[in-house]
Amino acid sequence: MSPTDLYPTRRFDEPRLIYRTEDPAVWGSAADGPLAQQHLDGHTQHGFTPVEQLLTPAELAAAQNEIEQLLHDPSLAGDERVVRERTTDEVRSVFDVHKISPFFAAMIRDDRIAGVARQILGSDVYVHQSRINYKPGFGGAPFEWHSDFETWHAEDGMPRMRAVSLSLAMTENYHFNGSLMIMPGSHQTFVSCIGETPADNHKASLVKQEIGTPDQASLRLLADKYGIHQFTGPAGSAVWFDSNCMHGSNGNITPFPRSNLFIVFNAIDNSLVEPFAADRPRPEYLGSRDWQVLN
Amino acid sequence: MSPTDLYPTRRFDEPRLIYRTEDPAVWGSAADGPLAQQHLDGHTQHGFTPVEQLLTPAELAAAQNEIEQLLHDPSLAGDERVVRERTTDEVRSVFDVHKISPFFAAMIRDDRIAGVARQILGSDVYVHQSRINYKPGFGGAPFEWHSDFETWHAEDGMPRMRAVSLSLAMTENYHFNGSLMIMPGSHQTFVSCIGETPADNHKASLVKQEIGTPDQASLRLLADKYGIHQFTGPAGSAVWFDSNCMHGSNGNITPFPRSNLFIVFNAIDNSLVEPFAADRPRPEYLGSRDWQVLN
Numbered sequence: 001m002s003p004t005d006l007y008p009t010r011r012f013d014e015p016r017l018i019y020r021t022e023d024p025a026v027w028g029s030a031a032d033g034p035l036a037q038q039h040l041d042g043h044t045q046h047g048f049t050p051v052e053q054l055l056t057p058a059e060l061a062a063a064q065n066e067i068e069q070l071l072h073d074p075s076l077a078g079d080e081r082v083v084r085e086r087t088t089d090e091v092r093s094v095f096d097v098h099k100i101s102p103f104f105a106a107m108i109r110d111d112r113i114a115g116v117a118r119q120i121l122g123s124d125v126y127v128h129q130s131r132i133n134y135k136p137g138f139g140g141a142p143f144e145w146h147s148d149f150e151t152w153h154a155e156d157g158m159p160r161m162r163a164v165s166l167s168l169a170m171t172e173n174y175h176f177n178g179s180l181m182i183m184p185g186s187h188q189t190f191v192s193c194i195g196e197t198p199a200d201n202h203k204a205s206l207v208k209q210e211i212g213t214p215d216q217a218s219l220r221l222l223a224d225k226y227g228i229h230q231f232t233g234p235a236g237s238a239v240w241f242d243s244n245c246m247h248g249s250n251g252n253i254t255p256f257p258r259s260n261l262f263i264v265f266n267a268i269d270n271s272l273v274e275p276f277a278a279d280r281p282r283p284e285y286l287g288s289r290d291w292q293v294l295n
Numbered sequence: 296m297s298p299t300d301l302y303p304t305r306r307f308d309e310p311r312l313i314y315r316t317e318d319p320a321v322w323g324s325a326a327d328g329p330l331a332q333q334h335l336d337g338h339t340q341h342g343f344t345p346v347e348q349l350l351t352p353a354e355l356a357a358a359q360n361e362i363e364q365l366l367h368d369p370s371l372a373g374d375e376r377v378v379r380e381r382t383t384d385e386v387r388s389v390f391d392v393h394k395i396s397p398f399f400a401a402m403i404r405d406d407r408i409a410g411v412a413r414q415i416l417g418s419d420v421y422v423h424q425s426r427i428n429y430k431p432g433f434g435g436a437p438f439e440w441h442s443d444f445e446t447w448h449a450e451d452g453m454p455r456m457r458a459v460s461l462s463l464a465m466t467e468n469y470h471f472n473g474s475l476m477i478m479p480g481s482h483q484t485f486v487s488c489i490g491e492t493p494a495d496n497h498k499a500s501l502v503k504q505e506i507g508t509p510d511q512a513s514l515r516l517l518a519d520k521y522g523i524h525q526f527t528g529p530a531g532s533a534v535w536f537d538s539n540c541m542h543g544s545n546g547n548i549t550p551f552p553r554s555n556l557f558i559v560f561n562a563i564d565n566s567l568v569e570p571f572a573a574d575r576p577r578p579e580y581l582g583s584r585d586w587q588v589l590n
Contacts, residue, residue: 137515138511138514142546142548144548145548174523175470175471175525176470176476176523176525176545178545181471181549216433216550219433219550220432220550223549223550223551224550228469228471228549228551230470230471248548249548250471250473250545250546250547250548250549251437251545251546252545253437253438253439253440253543253544253545254476254518254523254545255511255514255515255518255519256518256523
């Protein structure tokens with residue numbers, strides 16, 4: 001077992017709510033980087049920071065082209081880092097894009113990306129996980145409500161809440177095509193989930209999350225207290241969000257697909273230890289143990 | 296077989312698009328009733344007319360109370376007019392509420408409701424179908440894209456596009472709890488669907504629509520041409536929409552349920568004949584053959 005566990009989960013018979021008192025959402029200051037004080041204050045309060053236009057039109061076009069290449073890359077055909085929809089066999093996610101693609105490896109080192117991650121976390125950072133998500137039209141599946149940190153803590157051994165995620169839109173996010181929903185302020189509460197982690201839980205949970213899913217009473221309480229914010233915007237827009245935000249997305253019956261690039265940055269001082277509620281860590285592409293500082 | 300079929304469907308091997316040339320969306324005039332000319336023009340153009348507040352707060356409270364009574368009415372326990380979710384057994388719809396409930400029977404005769412229906416259809420009207428829809432939180436199912444008229448024509452024998460529906464919100468409609476989506480202007484195009492109607496198709500289609508579902512190429516074409524409008528608003532708000540609007544709704548993972556009252560008015564001159572693409576008509580509560588003019 002690891003150091004003091006501030007966020008026990010999958011260990012009790014009943015769910016519980018644990019206040020986040022030790023770990024701020026913002027560890028750096030306005031002097032450290034691209035974001036102004038008001039944005040840092042907003043991040044502390046809501047747990048997220050939207051960015052209207054993170055990429056220039058030319059950068060966006062290049063990124064979309066790179067994604068198209070990855071989707072049809074024959075060398076990735078049987079790769080475990082490619083996850084498919086249960087019913088249609090369409091690609092749902094491609095992991096490790098910052099390693100697979102030199103293009104994305106360079107892109108995420110930009111000051112607008114790695115620089116903001118360093119500023120929010122007040123630390124050198126590395127990539128804990130990266131992926132492209134595809135939510136196809138005509139029946140793309142929902143992602144149930146969850147805190148990413150709950151999974152990373154329980155199954156990857158991330159000790160503290162000192163990680164931040166970037167969701168970068170590669171298609172337009174409408175209200176109706178399964179766009180990201182966050183309960184603003186929910187990052188301040190840790191929902192301790194019930195149930196033991198089965199062996200190799202990630203194989204099931206990437207397709208449909210079962211374990212590490214908050215109970216309905218806790219979700220109702222958080223939703224009543226915080227409400228739900230839904231993120232819309234054109235391709236190239238983005239949102240930074242704290243590792244403990246309660247978030248999810250509805251299914252998508254419209255013809256309009258939704259895809260985004262998702263990168264998780266972790267503070268180097270918050271590198272992984274043994275999982276807090278699983279027998280062994282998930283595979284490298286889900287929770288990296290190769291903490292190369294981004295320069 | 297019935298009179299000339301302007302809207303053949305479930306009869307060809309390939310889907311086809313048929314322009315609506317004979318039946319206007321608005322048959323009456325501003326002189327006939329509550330709606331002003333600009334609203335009638337909007338209805339002609341978009342196929343729908345939103346109403347910010349159809350019910351007063353007191354009327355709304357009474358209607359919500361009546362729905363609560365119906366939900367727990369022991370005399371309706373085994374009634375075929377009560378349809379349940381496949382997975383959770385929760386009530387999804389209660390049909391025939393204008394017959395079951397004296398409260399709703401009186402409410403729909405109000406000039407703000409029956410009066411508007413008469414104005415839009417330029418005719419005396421009767422109720423073709425009425426129901427309460429419940430979309431529970433935490434996994435309420437989607438309604439796939441469809442035109443109601445396609446079903447009413449094929450399975451009920453409604454000859455022409457001279458019917459209008461009222462969707463009256465009984466809970467707040469957010470963007471994220473499965474609210475109604477319509478492709479504005481889509482009422483001008485009839486999508487002829489493929490597939491033969493199986494016997495007693497309604498038993499399956501009320502839970503998950505399979506037959507009478509437009510093909511993806513047609514949906515993509517209509518969505519690209521018309522876009523998608525999503526209706527949000529507080530309980531008590533409403534939307535009138537044409538029988539041939541292409542509409543649907545996403546699933547709902549949020550804790551916030553959605554319920555609405557749905558009433559279909561048909562022009563008395565458009566009373567049902569034999570079904571155009573089914574062996575026998577659906578049950579009375581789905582497509583009424585008891586055309587009592589509303590006074």
